[in-house]
Amino acid sequence: MAGDDQGTLYPVEVLREFTQQAFVKAGLPDDDAAVVTDNLIEANLRGVDTHGITRLLAIYIKRLRAGIVNAHPNITIASESSSAILVDGDNGLGAVVATWAMQEAIRRAGQHGACWAGVRHSNHFGATAYFTLMAAARDMVGIGMTNGPAAMAPWGGSKAYMSTNPISFAVPGEEEPVVFDMATSVAARGHILLAVTRGDERIPEGWALDKEGRPTTDPQAAVEGTVMPMAGYKGYVLSMMIDILCGCLTGAAFGPHLGPLYGQFERPQDIGHLLGAIDVGRMVPIGEFKSRLAQMVQEIKATPLAAGASGIFIPGEIEAGKRTRRLQEGIPIPEGVRHEFLEVARDLDIPFE
């Protein structure tokens, strides 16, 4: 699902303009529309199409128009100390709420060395790396995590309790930042849904359990079951901890109590996030940090290859390469998504193509 480069290539600026117009027409203020547009377009540029306009534009618009996401949230700091704040997102779009919270965390990290922002009453916020990269761009360490709707069972269980809760870290580099953003499942649920849509006969072993908690390679049985945590028990405990920090620590919903993104337009999601920033320069001179990191990157790239391996990649390297290419060549829009965009354009009475 992530960036298979199939579809018609559209120039980035065309898609950006369309997305901005769509969100404004759906009721967002210009500035907030610009924030969520940038969040989604950046995911597509980096090749993470599961978190770009290609998957999220239509559903975000639908939720805004249904009034189940607040287009004019009153985002506030519900409690604060100098380096730990709790942000209430007032049911705004996740990208808007989390950008606000991360900007505040970055500002305070600049003053005090570090800051955490817990966020409650938020919604789906796109790719977690978007927020950690905001910190890296300011020469800070960025840390981000979010909870989400249940898709994964506790280790040893047969019923979904937690989401594939992702975690992201980013640090500034001499040229590119080093960044990762990983779900705590083996494979995203989207890949399994896609296998069903395509009519695939099987999915790889280790991706999913059926509804009795047995390993399955049957896509339909997998959809009715749960996705498997990465690294077995370890993925489950990491996912649970992320849910504790995003839900229990903020007062957002947790576990199966979060609302879904799709198919339900009455209950807010009440998603929680935890976003943090550490100002590198308050710990060591930023130049020293970057030069040590450049040495590490160079040494890792020079490691002798394993038998059969084609190369060694630094976290974020593939995405940065894709970003450069897509900025020049455009973003591929698959035919099904193109039709979705035409429908959005018709509904909102804005041009597309």
Added chain:
Amino acid sequence: MAGDDQGTLYPVEVLREFTQQAFVKAGLPDDDAAVVTDNLIEANLRGVDTHGITRLLAIYIKRLRAGIVNAHPNITIASESSSAILVDGDNGLGAVVATWAMQEAIRRAGQHGACWAGVRHSNHFGATAYFTLMAAARDMVGIGMTNGPAAMAPWGGSKAYMSTNPISFAVPGEEEPVVFDMATSVAARGHILLAVTRGDERIPEGWALDKEGRPTTDPQAAVEGTVMPMAGYKGYVLSMMIDILCGCLTGAAFGPHLGPLYGQFERPQDIGHLLGAIDVGRMVPIGEFKSRLAQMVQEIKATPLAAGASGIFIPGEIEAGKRTRRLQEGIPIPEGVRHEFLEVARDLDIPFE
């Protein structure tokens, strides 16, 4: 290697007294001896025998007596802002240095809401959970990570560059804290060494690569090769990020530049750590946090079991149960380790048994 319960049972207080005496005789001040003794005995109590006196007492004593670890470090804050400090461990024992750093992080988190302590010029510090549990005991979120000697190749490489760098999180609960402490490898290198010692014919698939970077189940080929990261590429990127935060961010060594724990008594390890605390009560009332967490724990435990599963465990639950049992029944000391202790006792002229 972790807690197989084989060996003669010794009362905890007997082992604690012996360990304390050994460290004092090896040159540590009483207070520092008490810190490292508690660190190691707690690991044994929790069943993590790879990080208890069972593996670490003899080598720590040997390094202290060789003068390659500083028995009287001048631990200082090398740079500081209110919520991010850099601690210079002056080549002290890791447990002593990291306890000092975490105490300072906890104190500052109480004042400012959160604090990070980066640590450089340290040594092997035992189990990472020891430090995160210090925070949980003070009603704070604890986060800890450390780098270590190279054992794992970058994904796609055939030569060890990074350690199996562990990460731990702990949060306070109504009764027990929820805590995890995971290496970023599939299996600890100690398990592979043990297989060689025992003359096992094979190790499980997925644990290790040989020196050409090919998967192997031959214990000897695995020892000459590298351990596999957990969850494939994801374990590699998480391990690299931990090395960046513990090494590049602090000025400690990183990658293959760290000194080994064993077999080398000329070069300090120069290990780096990153330890953090968030004061829960500065974000939400601690009672609300604990009651939400208790609900989550109860709900997870009540999940229907998967086919063939014997139960669902909360992170830290097995270790807490083992701690209760071992406090009553004693800590098992395998015969080989007992002989090691007798040797330590003879060398230091202190009683054992």
